[in-house]
Amino acid sequence: MSTENTSDQLFNSSVKILTDLIAFKTISGKDNNSLIDYCDEILKKLGATSFKTFDDEKKRVNLFATLKAKHPSDKKPIILSGHTDVVPVSKGWSTDPFVATIKNDKLFGRGACDMKGFIACTLAFAPIYSKANLDRDIHFSYTFDEETACIGAPILIKELKKRGVKDGICIIGEPTNMKIIDAHKGCYEYTTYFEGLAGHSSAPHKGVSAVEYASKYVNKLIELREKLKERSPKDSIFDPPHSTLSIGGIFGGIAHNVIADKCHVNWETRPVVKEDGVFLNTELDKYANEILLPDMKKVFSNSSIKKKIIGEVTGFDRDKKSNACELVSYLTGDNTREVVSFGTEAGLFQEIGISTVVCGPGSIEQAHKVDEFIVLDELKKCLSLLDGIKVQSISN
Numbered sequence: 534m535s536t537e538n539t540s541d542q543l544f545n546s547s548v549k550i551l552t553d554l555i556a557f558k559t560i561s562g563k564d565n566n567s568l569i570d571y572c573d574e575i576l577k578k579l580g581a582t583s584f585k586t587f588d589d590e591k592k593r594v595n596l597f598a599t600l601k602a603k604h605p606s607d608k609k610p611i612i613l614s615g616h617t618d619v620v621p622v623s624k625g626w627s628t629d630p631f632v633a634t635i636k637n638d639k640l641f642g643r644g645a646c647d648m649k650g651f652i653a654c655t656l657a658f659a660p661i662y663s664k665a666n667l668d669r670d671i672h673f674s675y676t677f678d679e680e681t682a683c684i685g686a687p688i689l690i691k692e693l694k695k696r697g698v699k700d701g702i703c704i705i706g707e708p709t710n711m712k713i714i715d716a717h718k719g720c721y722e723y724t725t726y727f728e729g730l731a732g733h734s735s736a737p738h739k740g741v742s743a744v745e746y747a748s749k750y751v752n753k754l755i756e757l758r759e760k761l762k763e764r765s766p767k768d769s770i771f772d773p774p775h776s777t778l779s780i781g782g783i784f785g786g787i788a789h790n791v792i793a794d795k796c797h798v799n800w801e802t803r804p805v806v807k808e809d810g811v812f813l814n815t816e817l818d819k820y821a822n823e824i825l826l827p828d829m830k831k832v833f834s835n836s837s838i839k840k841k842i843i844g845e846v847t848g849f850d851r852d853k854k855s856n857a858c859e860l861v862s863y864l865t866g867d868n869t870r871e872v873v874s875f876g877t878e879a880g881l882f883q884e885i886g887i888s889t890v891v892c893g894p895g896s897i898e899q900a901h902k903v904d905e906f907i908v909l910d911e912l913k914k915c916l917s918l919l920d921g922i923k924v925q926s927i928s929n
């Protein structure tokens with residue numbers, strides 16, 4: 534940064550903004566309009582243009598704001614992206630989770646590292662970008678409900694596609710201690726509901742046991758899990774190398790002597806490649822609709838099997854050549870690449886052709902926990918990355 538003074542100012546400003554952001558109780562699923570308005574106002578004052586995309590009730594909103602290039606060049610635009618929601622708080626915090634509290638070298642508060650710290654840095658740095666002779670657009674992308682299976686981002690991505698924003702470099706500032714993450718598996722969650730016909734256990738042929746059909750379904754899932762292992766890509770970078778599948782719970786039945794008319798199964802899969810997700814769902818739906826359901830309907834025509842998608846977080850694939858990783862490596866001097874076990878919005882940006890990297894301040898170790906914090910020095914590191922981006926985004 535140009536002078537010691539500016540860098541102090543930037544740091545102080547990022548702490549101030551982070552404090553403001555933490556005070557908005559943007560727990561996933563809740564209204565995040567006031568936080569988004571706060572961000573939009575800061576950026577608008579600096580001359581940014583922006584648009585919002587909403588959920589059906591307009592209760593939750595994504596913001597996409599742009600500081601336009603003053604001297605447009607063929608450099609790819611940069612997208613700085615973060616989710617605005619935080620996970621709920623449980624009891625046991627030593628401080629108020631929605632009041633940023635600094636103790637020694639740490640700032641405590643819900644969202645401090647996951648991931649309002651990154652958003653605060655981008656907003657604190659925005660005035661510098663706005664004054665610079667940018668030769669590429671810098672975008673700010675703030676989404677809702679990432680923590681609940683990336684519900685907000687797909688709505689934004691759809692709009693980006695419509696507006697022709699499909700080329701660029703995206704940095705997703707999830708907490709990685711500023712390390713480069715360039716891949717993670719997908720995470721698909723489902724609940725499958727079975728409805729049969731209740732009856733007395735002494736006459737099983739007169740009822741349709743939802744529990745029994747759910748059991749057959751679970752067996753099919755376990756059988757397909759073995760197939761997923763066989764499909765493991767040779768050059769897989771993940772551990773385990775293949776797509777996984779897990780049954781989280783089976784719920785149904787009221788008594789020993791009553792045929793259960795309702796049962797549901799919670800299950801999830803983490804595909805290493807998208808095709809595995811497609812394969813699994815196709816095979817499973819075929820089994821449910823062509824084998825199980827006709828059998829249930831023989832006794833009770835209103836029987837049903839309904840699979841509900843809880844969330845399908847797209848996997849993030851390692852690119853052999855990634856503009857995003859190269860840029861961040863160049864700026865941080867760190868050439869390592871890591872994979873993680875948590876999901877992010879990265880796969881969604883990648884899917885529309887945007888080169889994407891996950892790299893941000895703070896540690897995932899502190900995310901989602903009681904007494905979540907960010908080490909203040911991490912904010913400084915992030916600001917210095919943003920400064921590097923400025924240097925790479927002005928004409929000589």
Ligand SMILES: [Zn+2]
Nearest residue numbers: 616647648707
């Ligand atoms: Zn996060």
